[in-house]
Amino acid sequence: MTSSFRFSLHATDGKARTGLISTPRGDVRTPAFMPVGTAATVKAMMPESVRDTGADILLGNTYHLMLRPTAERVNRLGGLHKFMNWDRPILTDSGGFQVMSLNDLRKLKEEGVTFKSHIDGSKHHLTPERSMEIQRLLGSDIVMCFDECTPYPVEEKASLASMQLSMRWAQRSRDAFGDRPGYALFGIQQGSVFRDQRAESAQKLRDVGFEGYAIGGLAVGEGQGAMFDVLNYAPDMLPEDKPRYLMGVGKPDDIVGAVKRGVDMMDCVLPSRSGRTGQVFTRRGVINIKNARHLDDPRPLDEDCTCPTCRKYSRAYLHHVFRSQEIISSMLLTWHNLHYYQELMAAMRGAISAGTFAQFEADFLTMRAQGDIEPI
Numbered sequence: 001m002t003s004s005f006r007f008s009l010h011a012t013d014g015k016a017r018t019g020l021i022s023t024p025r026g027d028v029r030t031p032a033f034m035p036v037g038t039a040a041t042v043k044a045m046m047p048e049s050v051r052d053t054g055a056d057i058l059l060g061n062t063y064h065l066m067l068r069p070t071a072e073r074v075n076r077l078g079g080l081h082k083f084m085n086w087d088r089p090i091l092t093d094s095g096g097f098q099v100m101s102l103n104d105l106r107k108l109k110e111e112g113v114t115f116k117s118h119i120d121g122s123k124h125h126l127t128p129e130r131s132m133e134i135q136r137l138l139g140s141d142i143v144m145c146f147d148e149c150t151p152y153p154v155e156e157k158a159s160l161a162s163m164q165l166s167m168r169w170a171q172r173s174r175d176a177f178g179d180r181p182g183y184a185l186f187g188i189q190q191g192s193v194f195r196d197q198r199a200e201s202a203q204k205l206r207d208v209g210f211e212g213y214a215i216g217g218l219a220v221g222e223g224q225g226a227m228f229d230v231l232n233y234a235p236d237m238l239p240e241d242k243p244r245y246l247m248g249v250g251k252p253d254d255i256v257g258a259v260k261r262g263v264d265m266m267d268c269v270l271p272s273r274s275g276r277t278g279q280v281f282t283r284r285g286v287i288n289i290k291n292a293r294h295l296d297d298p299r300p301l302d303e304d305c306t307c308p309t310c311r312k313y314s315r316a317y318l319h320h321v322f323r324s325q326e327i328i329s330s331m332l333l334t335w336h337n338l339h340y341y342q343e344l345m346a347a348m349r350g351a352i353s354a355g356t357f358a359q360f361e362a363d364f365l366t367m368r369a370q371g372d373i374e375p376i
Ligand SMILES: [Zn+2]
Pocket: 301, 302, 305, 306, 307, 308, 309, 310, 311, 336, 339
């Protein structure tokens, strides 16, 4: 255990990196996937089960928690870790992304954003200073700068203005965060798909100085091709000795492509949300458990998966409980999906350490291309 926040790089293979983030609440092995615990819970999962899948860190959403149950209440109850029974590291977003997506319900100014709650229509104000205060009240280990997530597609000029506003907010976030040993503040690079803007943003963030750097404004509808184009250069603009976090990504093949391009951390609702909609991720691609082909199938989702769902339940059972809208369906499918994501991260960490990432990627793509096992 350490009393400070540290990042150490252990091995690289091409641009892919593996290392360790050390925090007073525990270590995070990178590349890391962070399950999303929007409202102080990873839906359908006990925190102990999330840990069993191999997760070292969770993501919490400032926007949701500030509205309900409020950051002040969480703080009075001992902080988010105690409140939700997760004693390992937590990263919180700044609330910016969700607030920006409210569109009609928000007003953006230099000072910050005024918006109406989607829950009860009540009026709220979010600024870099208030976002830092909320994330401190929650007790988040990794705090994100308050920024404007630039929409996509966007005109070059509008993207520039948005990025520059985010960079002014990054300085204000840094000033408001203050000196908090053991906790980290991450800056967020913006600039959409414009290389010179990404470079300007990275330089401004480096001038301020952060414990880690995120790549924002991707996974917002640009598609994998455009995202990889940006990732071909954006991570290289950020300091080599600090963690790089790609926000809101993604599908398994997005994740492998991002790690290949030098990303260390990611988060996405996909494995947990898909667990509730009957979408299952396996080494052979995506399975839709709703499909009638599973009705009489006694085989597990994946013969080689070691998760409790695959060890103890058949496709036929999972199909049945999904169609019957039983709660256990969300539990079992989410568990498998999160397990699959964490196994994927572990495999990549191993491949980078061994210097075999190219072979890993080739095998990953070949396996997926085979598609699901033949129906019974
Ligand atoms: Zn499984």
